[in-house]
Amino acid sequence: MSKRLSWDAYFMEIAQLVATRSTCLRRKVGAVAVKDKRIIATGYNGAPENLKHCEEIGCLREKLKIPAGERQELCRGVHAEQNVIIQAAKLGANLNGATIYITHHPCFTCAKMLINAGIKKIVYKEGYPDEFAKEILKEAGIEVVKFEEGGQN
Numbered sequence: 001m002s003k004r005l006s007w008d009a010y011f012m013e014i015a016q017l018v019a020t021r022s023t024c025l026r027r028k029v030g031a032v033a034v035k036d037k038r039i040i041a042t043g044y045n046g047a048p049e050n051l052k053h054c055e056e057i058g059c060l061r062e063k064l065k066i067p068a069g070e071r072q073e074l075c076r077g078v079h080a081e082q083n084v085i086i087q088a089a090k091l092g093a094n095l096n097g098a099t100i101y102i103t104h105h106p107c108f109t110c111a112k113m114l115i116n117a118g119i120k121k122i123v124y125k126e127g128y129p130d131e132f133a134k135e136i137l138k139e140a141g142i143e144v145v146k147f148e149e150g151g152q153n
Contacts, residue, residue, distance in 0.1 A: 007037060008123055011101040012147050016125075018042045019103050023053035024077050025062065027104065031080035033088060033119070035098040041091065043083025047076050069129035072107055081110040085117050095119060101147075108132040115140045123147050 005013065011032050019030030023046040033040045047053045054060075054076055061075055072079075078086070081102060088095050096118030105124045106114060111133040114122065121143040137144050 008101070008147060009149075011039075011099075012103075012123065012125060014039070014042070015101045015103050018044050019080070020044075022046055022080070023055045025054050025059045026068070029080040029102065029104050031084045031100055031102040033084045033095055033098045033100045035095075040093045040095065040098060041084045041087040043080045043085075043087055045077045045080045045083070048078055051076070067129075069107065072109055079107065079110050081106050081114055085113055088117075099123060104128050105130070105144075106133055106137075108136065111136050115142065121145065 011034055015030040015032045017030065018032060019028040022028035022030065022044040027045070029045045031043045033042075059076075061071070064074065066074060081100065084100060085095065087093075097120050098118070099121040100114060100119050100123070102122065102124045104126045105128040106122065107128060107130045111130075115136070119142060122137065123145045125147045127146075134144070
């Protein structure tokens with residue numbers, strides 16, 4: 001008999017699949033917003049609609065040798081979490097009280113947006129070098145959980 005995935009493992013697997021659509025040359029990130037065990041929206045990091053992707057024109061951050069976690073405004077890509085919020089808005093879906101599964105811990109800018117979108121819980125798989133993001137999420141009272149293989153529920 002096969003072992004059934006936990007809900008956390010199921011949604012994290014989906015976030016990892018969504019990340020495969022990413023066009024970022026540095027880090028492939030996927031995100032899935034969930035409410036009542038139903039997917040509301042997904043997002044991955046890449047250029048805005050109808051613009052050329054970094055895969056096609058190169059990475060400005062690489063050219064300028066900008067370290068991870070710094071100067072995010074110098075990036076052509078829209079982050080996965082931002083794309084989740086945008087997709088939900090386009091579809092008229094409410095994220096208030098939702099959980100978001102992300103392949104990587106959010107940056108400071110995305111953390112602020114997730115707070116204002118009403119996300120109540122963040123489950124992430126890999127870290128990200130942004131201490132301000134961790135501080136602001138804690139201050140906002142958002143539950144932040146590092147996903148561990150084997151699932152939680």
